[in-house]
Amino acid sequence: MTRIEVAVPVPADRAYGYLADPRNRPAWQSSLRAVAAVRDDDSAWTDVTVVPGVRPRMRTTLAEPPYRWVEEGTCGPFTARLALTFAPEGDGCRVSADFAVRGLGVGGPLLTRIARVAVAADLRRAAELLRTA
Template identity: 55%
Template structure:
């Protein structure tokens, strides 16, 4: 009997495990650059309007105490494509080049995005875990946003590939 105690079921056929996804980390996107370069680009909020489809700009960008724009403590405001929607965000964890976490809020909604970075033969595997907390529609918004987050990360990967 295979590990896990169930015969006759392939690992990729288990519920919740899909090709191209790591069930512990959410969605995975491969970047054709080393982890430090992928981290530096994705963690700096000043780059976000270039690759994040829901943004027009970022405003009020304040660096961390050490002057870095990729360290914990960086804060900014997203200027979204939706008029009047301007969530406040902050980098809450930054372990260059392994882990970067932001948290944000707008009214009653709270969001969290965690990115992990792992070297691979093609460059870097970036894992994304995204969640939204809000009464009522929070879970739906989080699930619906996952595709957008992955598409945005793929756009960032293409941008970095073109700039090599």
């Protein structure tokens, strides 16, 4: 697992509500063009990525508002897990993201290392969007 931490300038309940809603993801997640087939309870959806044909099937595996939210996804031989933890910090909160990609051979660990930069940038983008909303 790899951990990223980002200060978010809004309370944990607001950050949780925004980040846990898959319909908000394309606004802050650089790898997404859209989300599709979102279930009414937001517990399962398909990511439509910027890479044609790559559409991971995603699902929420844990939801403890406003403290913790976990998703898992599968795409071909790979699975990914992202756990977000929200902790109050001053007038805002700190979001900790633990994530890993698992798959064939060195592919999973390599994708986890590559994703570190993108996950950090995506969470900073979400924090900025929340700040200006």
